[in-house]
Amino acid sequence: MKKILSLVLAIAMILGSMAMLTACGGEENADFKIGFIFLHDENSTYDKNFIDAANAAKTALGLTDEQVLFKVNIPETADCYEAAADLADQGCDVIFADSFGHEDFIIQAAKEFPDVIFCHATGTKAHTEKLPNFYNAFASIYEGRFLAGVAAGLKINEMIEKGEITADQAKMGYVGAYPYAEVKSGYTSFYLGAKYVCPSVTMDVKFTNSWFDIAAEKETANALIADKCVLISQHADSEGAPKACEEAGIPNVAYNLDTRHWGPNTALISSKINWQPYFEHIIKAAQEGTAIEQDFCKGLSDDVVQILGLNDAVAAEGTQAKLDEVKAKLVSGEIKVFDTTTFTVGGKTLETYLADVDTDAAFTPDTEVVSDGYFHESEKRSAPYFDVDIDGITIK
Amino acid sequence: MKKTEKLHEPVFQIAKRGSMVWYKSWAIRAVAILFALIICALFITFITKTNPLKVYASMIEGTFGSSRKIWNTLQNMALLLCISLAVTPAFKMKFWNIGAEGQTLIGGLASAACMIYFGNKVPEYMLLPMILIAAIVAGMVWGVVPAIFKAKFNTNETLFTLMMNYVAMQLVSFCIVFWENPKDSNTVGVINRGTHSGWLPEIFGQKYLLNIIIVIAITVIMYIYLKYSKQGYEISVVGESENTARYIGINVKRVIIRTMAISGALCGVAGMLLVSGTDHTINTDLVGGMGFTAIMVSWLAKFNPVFMTLTTFLIVFLERGAGEIATKMNLNESVSDILTGIILFFIIGSEFFVQYKVNFRGKHKEEVK
Numbered sequence: 001m002k003k004i005l006s007l008v009l010a011i012a013m014i015l016g017s018m019a020m021l022t023a024c025g026g027e028e029n030a031d032f033k034i035g036f037i038f039l040h041d042e043n044s045t046y047d048k049n050f051i052d053a054a055n056a057a058k059t060a061l062g063l064t065d066e067q068v069l070f071k072v073n074i075p076e077t078a079d080c081y082e083a084a085a086d087l088a089d090q091g092c093d094v095i096f097a098d099s100f101g102h103e104d105f106i107i108q109a110a111k112e113f114p115d116v117i118f119c120h121a122t123g124t125k126a127h128t129e130k131l132p133n134f135y136n137a138f139a140s141i142y143e144g145r146f147l148a149g150v151a152a153g154l155k156i157n158e159m160i161e162k163g164e165i166t167a168d169q170a171k172m173g174y175v176g177a178y179p180y181a182e183v184k185s186g187y188t189s190f191y192l193g194a195k196y197v198c199p200s201v202t203m204d205v206k207f208t209n210s211w212f213d214i215a216a217e218k219e220t221a222n223a224l225i226a227d228k229c230v231l232i233s234q235h236a237d238s239e240g241a242p243k244a245c246e247e248a249g250i251p252n253v254a255y256n257l258d259t260r261h262w263g264p265n266t267a268l269i270s271s272k273i274n275w276q277p278y279f280e281h282i283i284k285a286a287q288e289g290t291a292i293e294q295d296f297c298k299g300l301s302d303d304v305v306q307i308l309g310l311n312d313a314v315a316a317e318g319t320q321a322k323l324d325e326v327k328a329k330l331v332s333g334e335i336k337v338f339d340t341t342t343f344t345v346g347g348k349t350l351e352t353y354l355a356d357v358d359t360d361a362a363f364t365p366d367t368e369v370v371s372d373g374y375f376h377e378s379e380k381r382s383a384p385y386f387d388v389d390i391d392g393i394t395i396k
Numbered sequence: 397m398k399k400t401e402k403l404h405e406p407v408f409q410i411a412k413r414g415s416m417v418w419y420k421s422w423a424i425r426a427v428a429i430l431f432a433l434i435i436c437a438l439f440i441t442f443i444t445k446t447n448p449l450k451v452y453a454s455m456i457e458g459t460f461g462s463s464r465k466i467w468n469t470l471q472n473m474a475l476l477l478c479i480s481l482a483v484t485p486a487f488k489m490k491f492w493n494i495g496a497e498g499q500t501l502i503g504g505l506a507s508a509a510c511m512i513y514f515g516n517k518v519p520e521y522m523l524l525p526m527i528l529i530a531a532i533v534a535g536m537v538w539g540v541v542p543a544i545f546k547a548k549f550n551t552n553e554t555l556f557t558l559m560m561n562y563v564a565m566q567l568v569s570f571c572i573v574f575w576e577n578p579k580d581s582n583t584v585g586v587i588n589r590g591t592h593s594g595w596l597p598e599i600f601g602q603k604y605l606l607n608i609i610i611v612i613a614i615t616v617i618m619y620i621y622l623k624y625s626k627q628g629y630e631i632s633v634v635g636e637s638e639n640t641a642r643y644i645g646i647n648v649k650r651v652i653i654r655t656m657a658i659s660g661a662l663c664g665v666a667g668m669l670l671v672s673g674t675d676h677t678i679n680t681d682l683v684g685g686m687g688f689t690a691i692m693v694s695w696l697a698k699f700n701p702v703f704m705t706l707t708t709f710l711i712v713f714l715e716r717g718a719g720e721i722a723t724k725m726n727l728n729e730s731v732s733d734i735l736t737g738i739i740l741f742f743i744i745g746s747e748f749f750v751q752y753k754v755n756f757r758g759k760h761k762e763e764v765k
Contacts, residue, residue, distance in 0.1 A: 071723055075684065076583060077675040082468055089462050104586035104677070178582055209582075359577075 032287055033067050034279075035087030037080060037106075039099035041072040044212065045238070049256055050098045050121070053275035060276070061283055076101025084109035088116045094286045096120070096279070110134040117292065119282050121275070122182070124359045124383045126294045135292050137278055138382035140299030142189035143330050144271030146337045147300075147307050148253045149193020150326050151269040151319050152231050155251050156198050158316035165230055167200040173224030174205045175217050175234035175241045179395070183207075183235045185377060185384035189337050190233055190253070191393055196335075196342070197322070203393045204229055214238040225250055227396075231268075242267060251314055258309030269319075270309045277304050295382035301331045338375035343390045350375065355385040409755045421750045428746030432739045439734065446725055451735075458720025459713050469712055471604035474611040475669060477708040479686050480693040481611075481618045481701055482662030485655045486539075487691065488622065488699045489635045491546070495557025497687025498564035499538040499660045501680070503667025505568050506534035508678035511587045511594035511671070512575055523594050524672075531668035532661045538564065539660020540653060547649035561687070565680045572679065586676045596673035607673045614662065619701040631655055663687070696743070714739060 036054050040047045051070070058068045069092065071083045080102045087095050088109065094117045097106050103123040110118040110131050119135045120126075126136035156170045172194060176183045191203045204224055208216040217240025221232050225248045233253035234241040239262050245252035246263035254270035278296060285292045298304040307327075310320060329335040340350045354365030357380045369376045369385070377386045389395065437448035459469050479496050486493035510527045518526065542556035577585045588594055599605040622628040630651050633641045641648050670682055693711055697703035714736040721727055721735075 069723055071719075075681050076679060077677060077682065079675075082464075085464060086462075086468075089464055101583040101585070101677075101679070104589060108586075180582075211582075 032063075032283075033069065033090065033092045034063070034094045034096070034283055034286070035069040035084075035090070035092035036071065037074045037083050037087070037095065037097040037102060038070065038072045039074060039076070039102070045257055046211070047072070047098060049272065050275055054096075054279055056276045057279035057283065061280060063283075074102070076105070078105065080105035081108050084118070085112065088113040092116060094119065094282055096282070098122075107131070107134060117282065117286050119278075119292070122383055124381055127381050128358050135282075135294055135296065136382045137293075137296040138378060138384070139273040139304045140297055140378055141271065141273050141305055142185055142337050142377055142384070142386070143299040144273075144305040144307060145186050145189040145255075146193035146196070146330065147323055147327060148233070148269050148271045149190040149195075150197055150323060151193075151310065151315060152190070152233065152251070152253050153194035153197035153201060154316040154319050154322060155268060155314070156194065156201055156231060159230060160198075169228065169230065170198060170201045171229050172201060172203040173221070173227065173229030173232045174203055175220045175224070175232065175236060176205050176207045177211050177235045178209060179207055181387040182384045184388075185386035186235055186255070187233070188343075188386060188388070188390060188393065191390075192337060192342055193326075195392065196326070201392070204396050205393060206396045208236060210236070212236060212238050214240040217241045218244045221245060222248070254309070260309050260311055264311075264313070266314060267309060267311050268314045269307065269311065271305065271307050274304055274306045277302055297378045297382040299330075300327055336374035338377055338386060340370060340373055340375060343392070345388055345390055347391065350388065350390075353388060355380070355387070357381050357385055407756065410752050411755060413751060413753050416750060424749050425743070425746045428742045428749075429739070432742035435742075436735050436738050439738065440731075444725070444727060444731070446727075451721055451725065454720045454724045455713070455717025457724075458717045461720075465716070467602065467604055469716055470608050471674070472712045472716065473705070473708045474604070474608045475666060475674070476686050476690060476693060476712060477704060478611045478614060478666040478669060479663060479683075479690040480697075480704050480708060481614055482659050482666060483687075483690050484618065484659075484694045484699050484701065484704070485622065485628075485631055486659040487694055489631045489652065489655050491543070491652060491656065492554045493539070493542075493557050493656065493659055494554055494688065494691065495538065495542065495560045496659075496663050496690050497683050497685070498557070498561035499535045499663030500667045500670070500683045500687055501561075501568060502538045502564040503531040503535040503664030504671040504678055504682050505564070505571060505667070506530040506664070507594075507668045507671040508575070508584070508587060509571070511676075515588045515593035516591050520593065524596070527594055527668055527672050528665070531664040531672075533664070535660040535662070535664020535667060536657050537660070539656040539658075539663065543653045543656030547652045568678060568680050568682075575678075584677050584679065587671075587678075588676070594672055595676060596669070604674070607669045610665070610669065614665070615701050615705065622699070622701065627651075627654070692740070710743075 038047045038050060042048045042051050054068065069087055069090065071087065074080050074083045076099060080097065084095050084097070084106055096119045098121050100122045103120050103125055106118050106120050107125060107129055110133050114133055117133050119137055121137050123136040126134055152172060159165050160167050160170060174187045174190070176187060187205055194201045204227060206220045206224060208220055210216060213236070217234060217236050217238050221234070221241040221244035224232055225244065231251045231253070232241055232245050235255060242252050242254060242259040242262040245266045250266060251268045252259065252263055252266050253268050256270070256272045258270055259267040282292055284290070307323065326335065350370055352368060353370045353375065355367055355369045356365050357367040367380050369380060375386060378384055440446055440448040440451050458465065460466055479500055483493055483496045507527045507530065510523065510530050514523055514526060538560055542553050542560060545551040545556060546553045572582060572584055575584045576582055596606050622631065630641070630646050633644070633646060634648055634651050638648050671678055675682065689711060693704055693707045696707040718733065718736055721731065
């Protein structure tokens with residue numbers, strides 16, 4: 001056995017050294033490099049959204065293959081730190097990681113490599129760690145959810161007008177992943193969007209306790225449909241819920257991707273975060289030495305949040321025009337998604353709320369986030385912290 | 397005469413070889429590896445249009461490219477070797493323990509529990525032994541339960557140990573609900589990030605050195621245990637033939653249970669090295685399939701702990717090289733898995749030609765004449 005191995009090594013070494021000789025062609029390395037750390041590869045819709053954006057940014061800025069390094073399938077363990085450290089060793093000026101559980105390991109790397117910029121999506125600790133080279137990023141996806149909700153509300157109005165359901169039967173269903181702030185913020189803004197055009201609407205929420213579970217999402221969607229929900233939306237990205245809706249003929253509102261191929265007759269609309277502007281932003285900032293926001297959070301106005309896949313075959317008449325109108329108002333600030341006059345909590349208006357902005361294990365509320373008549377989502381830090389259970393939404 | 401020959405003689409015959417001269421078996425294996433590398437090269441060129449030599453260079457680069465990479469290679473080797481050593485006594489006894497994944501995971505879970513509940517409360521010199529004992533006990537329980545059922549009721553240990561993997565995984569998911577930080581995020585995060593309580597200490601500024609030293613010590617002990625101790629001999633006898641073992645007065649049931657206790661306990665140690673010494677967090681992917689890879693490492697080395705360091709190196713080299721290819725060439729990681737598969741296929745396949753010889757009809761005929 002020993003001999004086999006020494007032989008393998010010997011051959012590998014010889015081949016390797018030959019390859020190195022041929023590879024050293026004296027090409028000049030461009031000095032800028034960016035490294036990406038992805039939880040999965042392009043088979044996961046979540047990671048694909050990031051990978052596509054990274055490739056788009058690479059093309060747009062004319063970076064070469066040598067300048068953009070991808071590390072895929074990096075778990076949320078010390079492997080993440082090692083991947084980041086390896087990218088830093090390879091001369092990356094900026095390193096980006098895409099999964100929530102990567103954060104602690106990225107912080108560890110950021111402390112060790114003060115000259116490298118570390119950016120992390122969905123994280124919560126940049127504003128408490130206060131490292132000069134560690135930044136969080138998210139998007140005001142609640143604006144996109146709100147718009148998707150408007151389209152859903154218009155569809156329900158159409159059902160009421162046609163006499164398919166009464167105003168009291170206007171109940172939507174939502175397949176959530178975990179009862180985590182990001183999910184709650186998402187479905188609440190979706191609900192408020194629907195309520196903006198259809199005041200009588202209510203919503204049932206069920207959690208699958210997984211970010212990606214095709215069978216559980218399909219089953220949950222079917223349970224909601226059986227419970228007389230007339231429209232379904234979801235947080236998780238699998239085809240589970242859209243396919244269940246297509247089979248049952250129930251309109252579906254998706255997230256992160258256009259699902260018209262799964263549900264040509266039922267996919268209504270979708271919203272997503274477009275990471276390309278952020279990637280271009282951090283690359284330029286690193287190249288030119290300009291500042292990066294500690295907590296980056298932009299939305300519709302900067303094309304970071306997008307609406308996609310509006311299906312004319314499903315949507316109510318005039319949806320596009322209404323969306324344009326509401327979008328303009330969201331951008332101008334005339335409409336606030338979490339306007340406290342539009343919803344109640346336990347029958348009362350929300351006048352004050354302490355959110356757990358500075359993350360800790362005990363989940364201690366620490367920051368006042370309601371003022372000027374609205375809930376200031378994603379302003380104190382980029383990752384969502386709206387976790388209030390409002391009236392009209394029933395968690396099953 | 398001619399007719400019957402044509403009718404009855406097969407195209408080729410396979411016969412067991414006697415002992416083979418060392419350089420002959422060496423040559424067979426060398427040819428196998430050469431073929432493996434050629435097939436891999438053809439595959440890479442055909443599928444990706446990348447220069448295959450460049451790919452091999454990247455693999456070496458990924459394993460030895462920088463001092464950090466060398467440390468990571470040694471660390472990966474240490475963890476895989478630890479689990480491989482753990483499964484070895486069981487496999488030598490022909491007890492098909494495919495539950496190393498779960499035994500390691502539960503050891504890791506016990507370590508994480510100690511770090512969470514006793515971290516910053518108990519002095520470090522007490523906490524670390526507590527973590528070690530908890531991990532060993534947890535791993536041992538996971539190993540002994542299937543062994544007891546095997547010894548008492550002759551249950552199928554393959555299915556039993558496999559099922560225990562899933563039980564361990566579900567227990568981890570269950571505990572994450574209580575330990576998650578921040579709440580509802582379904583991740584535990586780095587445990588005791590500020591205080592490093594319950595973390596294995598760094599030695600000479602190297603965070604993985606202690607892991608490596610511990611595993612080297614286990615390797616030496618396991619080598620001595622299997623080769624020179626009475627218990628090690630009992631394991632070999634039970635593995636060769638239970639009836640013989642019984643005939644010469646070995647208590648087979650006791651050997652089975654004792655060996656699985658050792659196997660599980662060592663997996664528990666590996667779990668501790670993973671949680672307390674490496675990742676400082678817990679999730680269901682903690683072991684990442686090493687419990688199964690370990691079986692291959694152990695078999696390839698024919699259960700010899702010293703050879704296992706080499707087979708571990710081979711596997712880690714292939715894996716790390718594979719990761720490097722994925723990054724450098726912008727290939728999907730699956731491509732490198734395919735390469736690993738091809739190389740292992742040839743290495744394992746070459747053992748067939750070391751053990752057996754193939755006689756073709758034509759050649760045989762000449763001999764008959």
